[in-house]
Amino acid sequence: MSAPSHDVHEDVAAYALGVLDEADHQAFERHLMSCEECQAELREMSEVPGLLDALRDDRSDTLSGDHTPR
Amino acid sequence: MPCRIPESRLESVKTNNDHILAEELYQEFGAPLLRHVLRSTGGDLQWAEDVVQETLLRAWRNAGNLRRERGLLWAWLLTVARRVVIDERRRRGVRPRETEPPDADAVPAPDGAERALEAMLVSEALRQLSPEHREAIEQTYLRDRTIGEAAEILGVPPGTVKSRLYYGIRALRGILKEKGVAS
Numbered sequence A: 001m002s003a004p005s006h007d008v009h010e011d012v013a014a015y016a017l018g019v020l021d022e023a024d025h026q027a028f029e030r031h032l033m034s035c036e037e038c039q040a041e042l043r044e045m046s047e048v049p050g051l052l053d054a055l056r057d058d059r060s061d062t063l064s065g066d067h068t069p070r
Numbered sequence B: 001m002p003c004r005i006p007e008s009r010l011e012s013v014k015t016n017n018d019h020i021l022a023e024e025l026y027q028e029f030g031a032p033l034l035r036h037v038l039r040s041t042g043g044d045l046q047w048a049e050d051v052v053q054e055t056l057l058r059a060w061r062n063a064g065n066l067r068r069e070r071g072l073l074w075a076w077l078l079t080v081a082r083r084v085v086i087d088e089r090r091r092r093g094v095r096p097r098e099t100e101p102p103d104a105d106a107v108p109a110p111d112g113a114e115r116a117l118e119a120m121l122v123s124e125a126l127r128q129l130s131p132e133h134r135e136a137i138e139q140t141y142l143r144d145r146t147i148g149e150a151a152e153i154l155g156v157p158p159g160t161v162k163s164r165l166y167y168g169i170r171a172l173r174g175i176l177k178e179k180g181v182a183s
């Protein structure tokens, strides 16, 4: 049996989060430009990663490193 | 924020239109993008400014492929900015803590009480997801891992991670809407 297939449109979530591997990222972007369905979903989803970032705030100490806030 | 695209990168510019677009991008998206990126850099302004520059530079290079429709362009910019941040974090070798998402009382919020409340509600919403959906989000975005890396760790095909992420993010958005956090 081959690997379970998945719908290319489903890549929109991974794309919105910015976690697609580079080749997939490029491929999905090409798909996105011609798929209105995915464009609509991307607009809807684009707010979610920023909200998830609320959970990162406690890590700001470990991230400052050489980029000290001014 | 001033337009600071390095001279060397302007060599390929042939027409005035490109210059206009670069300026338009900075004017229209520079400030809102910086506010967003500041969240993912943990309030690090200098880093956030670098990310915004790199993101708008990439947008400007891809201008030919991008629709000028505002909502889509904004979503595109957010995605690119996230990738730039994640790349940099990985380059520095800084890893998020290997812990569960923090509870609200463990989250110091730079933006004050509102941000703390948001963190609590998002954390709550995550806990309402199915374990598989929550795990997909935690093992990718929240740990700065790509789909491929998460798939290896979870021992499932990449397509499965993408699919779980898709349904997980949709469900999460629905819950956050109910809570009045997402629009």
Ligand SMILES: [Zn+2]
Pocket (backbone or CB within 6 Å): A008, A009, A031, A035, A036, A037, A038, A039
């Ligand atoms: Zn599509």
